[in-house]
Amino acid sequence: NAGVTQTPKFRVLKTGQSMTLLCAQDMNHEYMYWYRQDPGMGLRLIHYSVGEGTTAKGEVPDGYNVSRLKKQNFLLGLESAAPSQTSVYFCASSYGTTFDNEQFFGPGTRLTVL
Amino acid sequence: AQTVTQSQPEMSVQEAETVTLSCTYDTSENNYYLFWYKQPPSRQMILVIRQEAYKQQNATENRFSVNFQKAAKSFSLKISDSQLGDTAMYFCAFMKGGSQGNLIFGKGTKLSVKP
Numbered sequence: 001n002a003g004v005t006q007t008p009k010f011r012v013l014k015t016g017q018s019m020t021l022l023c024a025q026d027m028n029h030e031y032m033y034w035y036r037q038d039p040g041m042g043l044r045l046i047h048y049s050v051g052e053g054t055t056a057k058g059e060v061p062d063g064y065n066v067s068r069l070k071k072q073n074f075l076l077g078l079e080s081a082a083p084s085q086t087s088v089y090f091c092a093s094s095y096g097t098t099f100d101n102e103q104f105f106g107p108g109t110r111l112t113v114l
Numbered sequence: 115a116q117t118v119t120q121s122q123p124e125m126s127v128q129e130a131e132t133v134t135l136s137c138t139y140d141t142s143e144n145n146y147y148l149f150w151y152k153q154p155p156s157r158q159m160i161l162v163i164r165q166e167a168y169k170q171q172n173a174t175e176n177r178f179s180v181n182f183q184k185a186a187k188s189f190s191l192k193i194s195d196s197q198l199g200d201t202a203m204y205f206c207a208f209m210k211g212g213s214q215g216n217l218i219f220g221k222g223t224k225l226s227v228k229p
Contacts, residue, residue, distance in 0.1 A: 031215050042118070042205050042219025043159075050214055058216060090159065097215035099147050099166050105159035 002026055004106035006091050012112045013081045021076040021109050023091030031094045032074040033103065034066060036087040043090060049074055081113045116141045118208050120220035127196045128228055135191045135223045137206030145211030148182070148189045154202040162204070165189065196227045
């Protein structure tokens with residue numbers, strides 16, 4: 001049971017390049033989330049999914065797209081990377097959204113956009 | 115909109131002593147949940163403790179306990195018998211009940227436990 005995994009762990013992009021971050025969970029969770037963490041800030045929600053084939057915008061969705069084609073995977077895409085997207089990206093998943101359904105987090109991806 | 119404020123950017127404590135981290139939040143909701151997460155240098159976010167707003171009894175998990183003051187919208191974390199492994203960033207987080215699980219985080223408090 002690997003929990004929540006993220007690929008890659010580190011990445012450096014040039015402005016304008018594109019990339020996809022992969023989040024995978026093996027806990028059969030319905031809900032998946034993408035957050036970003038900037039220096040001196042807490043995590044902020046980018047996009048989330050309440051089940052396979054669904055996605056929704058969070059607090060800071062601009063410049064990102066997501067897809068949830070398979071229940072266990074949640075992809076975060078940057079079509080044209082900008083320096084403002086330099087951040088650490090965390091994926092999380094949970095079985096439900098009630099109090100006793102903990103969100104489990106992945107180890108994070110550190111992305112630098114030059 | 116809900117906001118979470120952690121007014122202590124950094125704190126330090128001697129090993130074996132007790133420390134309290136502060137958190138205040140702003141909401142007009144009656145049904146919500148509050149959490150404390152720990153982020154050690156490994157970056158892995160770990161849930162430390164959680165509290166339901168409608169429960170008056172303060173949550174406790176081993177050496178970790180909270181002081182939940184609903185009227186004051188305050189949710190502080192007390193760590194007893196501090197250990198070197200408690201050194202980490204600590205984030206307070208809010209979730210509206212009935213939401214899709216969207217967590218709203220404070221900016222965090224960096225805790226250093228000194229030997």
